[in-house]
Amino acid sequence: MxxxxxxxxxxxxxxxxxxxxxxxxxxxxxxxxxxxxxxxxxxxxxxxxxxxxxxxxxxxxxxxxxxxxxxxxxDALEDDDLEFPDAPDTDSSWSKWDKLAAAGSVSMFAGYTFSAVRDPLASTLDILLGPLLELLPFFAVVMVLSLFTGMYSTLLQSNLMDMEVMGAYQNRMKEIQQRRKDAKERGDDEELERIQEEQMSAMADNLGMFKEQFRPMVWIMVLTIPVFLWMYWAVGFRGGTAHYELTTIVLPMAGEIGWTESILGPIQTWIVWYFVCSMCFTQIIRKALNIQTTPT
CATH class of the missing domain: 1.10.10 (Arc Repressor Mutant, subunit A)
Structure with missing residues (x-):
C-alpha cells in the first residue's frame, strides 16, 4: 500500500x-x-x-x-493525508488601507518633480531630522535613515506578504514547467496541448502573486519617499537650493567628493551612499532577526 x-x-x-x-x-x-x-x-x-x-x-x-x-x-485516493496540489488561493485582495497607501505613495512621487509637493513634506520632516543633522555629519544621518528604512521594510515584508501563498504560486509554475519538459521528452503532443492550456489559465494566477509581492511595497514607499525627498531637499538635488551646508565625504576609489557630484554615471553621491547603507543594514537586520522575505 x-x-x-x-x-x-x-x-x-x-x-x-x-x-x-x-x-x-x-x-x-x-x-x-x-x-x-x-x-x-x-x-x-x-x-x-x-x-x-x-x-x-x-x-x-x-x-x-x-x-x-x-x-x-x-485507499490512496481516499486518504486525506495525501497532498494533492490545487491551484493556490488567489484571494489576496487589498484592504481599503492598502489602497489608500498606494494612492498616497503615487501622489508623493510628484515630489521628485514639483517643489510644491516636495517642500512641504521635506519641511515637515525637517522638524525631526534637522536637530539630528546638527549633531551628526550628513553621512551619519544617512546611515541612521537607511537603518530605519531597512528595519521597517524588512518587518513590513515579513508581516504583509504571505510566504506560503508565494511559495504555492512558484511551486505550481515549476510543476507545470517540469510536466511540459517531460511531455516534450516523451513526444506527447496531446499532453503538451493540455499543459499549454493550463499554462494560459495559470497566467491569471500570476496577478495574485504580483499583488502579494506589491502589497508591502506600497507601505514601504509611503514611509521611504518622504525620507528620500528630505535628502533631496537638503542637498539641493538637480540644481535646487541646498538647505544645509554639507561637508564632503571620502569614498574608496572616488576620494573626497561632494554630495551632489556624479559618482556612477549621472547618479549622485548621496543616492549611492544611501542605497549602499540601506542594502547592508537590510541584510544585517534579516540575519539578526532571522526574517525570511522570500518564499522557499
Missing part, C-alpha cells in the same frame, strides 16, 4: 487531473481488464502511458491491463 500510495501521490502531483483519471480506470477495471480503447474518452495518451510506466497498470497476458493493486490505489 505504501509504495502504491507514493506512486499515486507522485502521479497526481505531476498532473492534478490524474486523480479523476485513476478513479475512471478503477471503475472500468471492475468490469475486467482495461485497454486503451476502454478509457480513451476520458484519459489522454500521456496519462495512459504514465499509468503503465509507473506500474499502476500491469500487462494481463496481452489481452489488456489490470490495475496491479486496486485496493491500494483506491
Amino acid at each position: 505504501a509504495r502504491t500510495a507514493s506512486k499515486v501521490q507522485e502521479l497526481v502531483k505531476e498532473d492534478p487531473e490524474m486523480e479523476a483519471a485513476l478513479e475512471y480506470v478503477l471503475e472500468r477495471a471492475d468490469e475486467g481488464t482495461v485497454s486503451w480503447g476502454d478509457v480513451s474518452d476520458e484519459l489522454s495518451s500521456g496519462q495512459w502511458g504514465r499509468l503503465i510506466e509507473t506500474g499502476i497498470l500491469a500487462d494481463s497476458d496481452g489481452e489488456g491491463f489490470d490495475v496491479a493493486d486496486p485496493e491500494g490505489v483506491r
